[in-house]
Amino acid sequence: MEKIRRKAPAREPIKLGELDYTPVLIALAIVFITIVVLFLWKRKKTVRSAVLFTGLCESGKTFVFSNLILGDERETFTSIKENIGTYTTSKGRELKVVDVPGHERLRGKFFDQYKTSAKAIVYMIDSATVQKDIRDVADFLYTILADKAIANLPVIVLCNKQDETIAKSESAIRSMLEKEFNIVRQTRKNQLQSVDNSTSSVAFLGKSDSVDFDFGQVSQNVRFVPCSARNQELDELTTFLETL
Ligand SMILES: Nc1nc2c(ncn2[C@@H]2O[C@H](COP(=O)(O)OP(=O)(O)OP(=O)(O)O)[C@@H](O)[C@H]2O)c(=O)[nH]1
Numbered sequence: 001m002e003k004i005r006r007k008a009p010a011r012e013p014i015k016l017g018e019l020d021y022t023p024v025l026i027a028l029a030i031v032f033i034t035i036v037v038l039f040l041w042k043r044k045k046t047v048r049s050a051v052l053f054t055g056l057c058e059s060g061k062t063f064v065f066s067n068l069i070l071g072d073e074r075e076t077f078t079s080i081k082e083n084i085g086t087y088t089t090s091k092g093r094e095l096k097v098v099d100v101p102g103h104e105r106l107r108g109k110f111f112d113q114y115k116t117s118a119k120a121i122v123y124m125i126d127s128a129t130v131q132k133d134i135r136d137v138a139d140f141l142y143t144i145l146a147d148k149a150i151a152n153l154p155v156i157v158l159c160n161k162q163d164e165t166i167a168k169s170e171s172a173i174r175s176m177l178e179k180e181f182n183i184v185r186q187t188r189k190n191q192l193q194s195v196d197n198s199t200s201s202v203a204f205l206g207k208s209d210s211v212d213f214d215f216g217q218v219s220q221n222v223r224f225v226p227c228s229a230r231n232q233e234l235d236e237l238t239t240f241l242e243t244l
């Protein structure tokens, strides 16, 4: 036993200062770089840079887009795909503008595609036909405002075609829509209740059933402004774009 003990080589005590830390440092650097790259990639994906022109068919989105972005007054046709352009502000900032088709079968799909990259919404209304189409105008605006992806974004409701004699003013349109929203939210609530007995998933806009809806109650800053693309009266829109 004595012999064996004597033969075993004596272990050198490990001195911390002599350890090679290079592999550990390389591993830490790789982890750090991966985290930074992932963070930047995620941020790039969620950067909001687009202004969406949305609204029903024939409200004048493409006409305004042509005026503002392309600088011409070409005759337009019902869009079946989006138009994308760049608006340069007076300070030289570039804004991506997306004109979303208003066709009933396309508007939802295109809106969903662009909503996460939106930094502002322009909701276009044909002020001459708004009374007749109030149900659809209100329904689509309700869908947009109730969407979590655009909570807190600035929204401008562009009451276009003010050059038409039968056009409703922006304040009249606002009141009409506020009244219609009471009906839309009740209808949606009833529809959901008939499918599912819980109401927790209902995207309800406004204070409560018993309080009349008004646009001051939503999370977005919603403004109603007049506009006539035909007469080149787009000042309210350009002022809005300058603030973004
Ligand atoms: N009177 C008048 N007509 C306008 C005005 N702006 C657009 N229009 C006309 O309205 C019609 C529809 O305009 P568009 O720009 O094609 O409408 P849109 O919203 O792009 O329609 P979709 O592509 O179907 O979603 C065209 O005939 C335009 O010339 C306006 O300010 N006043």
Ligand SMILES: [Mg+2]
Residues within 6 Å of the ligand: 061, 062, 063, 076, 077, 078, 079, 099, 100, 101, 102
């Ligand atoms: Mg169009």
